[in-house]
Amino acid sequence: MFEGADGTFLGKYDVPVERAGRWQLWAPSARSGPGAADVLGALSRHVVAEATRRGIERADLVLEGSHRHHDLVRSCLVDAGFDLAEQKFVFTRDLTALDSDRPAPDGLTTFRAATLAEGSDLLAAALHAEGEREGLEEWSAQVPCEFPGVVAVQDGALVGVALRSVRPGKRLLTLQHFGLVPGARGSGLGTGFLDETLHRAADAGFATYLGSTTTDNTAMQRVFERVGCERVGTRLILRWTPA
Secondary structure (H helix, E strand, C coil): CEECCCCCEEEEEEEEEEECCEEEEEEEEECCCCCHHHHHHHHHHHHHHHHHHCCCCEEEEEEECCCCCHHHHHHHHHHHCCEEEEEEEEEEEECCCCCCCCCCCCCEEECCHHHCCCCHHHHHHHHCCCCHHHHHHHHHHHCCCCCCEEEEEECCEEEEEEEECCCCCCCEECEEEEEECHHHCCCCHHHHHHHHHHHHHHHCCCCEEEEEEECCCHHHHHHHHHCCCEEEEEEEEEEECCC
């Protein structure tokens, strides 16, 4: 957090997840006014300086389309060394209206943190992310056990993973990862899997789901629409790696 000489709040950025040499963080924000550009520029450079100092190998920064300084933040981040990695559509769903009195589909299992190590090989394959396996233990320690996520199992094999994100706001659900292994894609399982994940999250006390997918992933966009999600905005993922 940046403060003025008199202790007045000027701006900040947050790093909600740090694991396996990677950061996932939210775009810097600043108090509106004539000095906002200077503060946002300083915050963007500070992200890079801190990531370099700590030996971070990759920093992925989320910039919501609704950010009040969207264009200015993007410009400051690019000047600091960030590149555009992905463009996404954002979807939301009110979970308070879901009917919890329904049978769960066969083959879906609520995930407990204690099972992560046992399934780490399958999870690492399902996530398709380098370094993700090393981060599973740390991730499981951060996520409350009452709803760390859901897995889909078919014929004894893990075919889908929904991992909950660590994010401020106990009643807002976001997913660090949602997806099926390659052999299960196109089977129609994705819609039922997300629907069941949202129902279980509602039972755990979450009120709202917020998800996103890349603008060219029309299949996932259809999954969101089929489970009653509404498209509400856009999101940019900007990435920094050491030069």
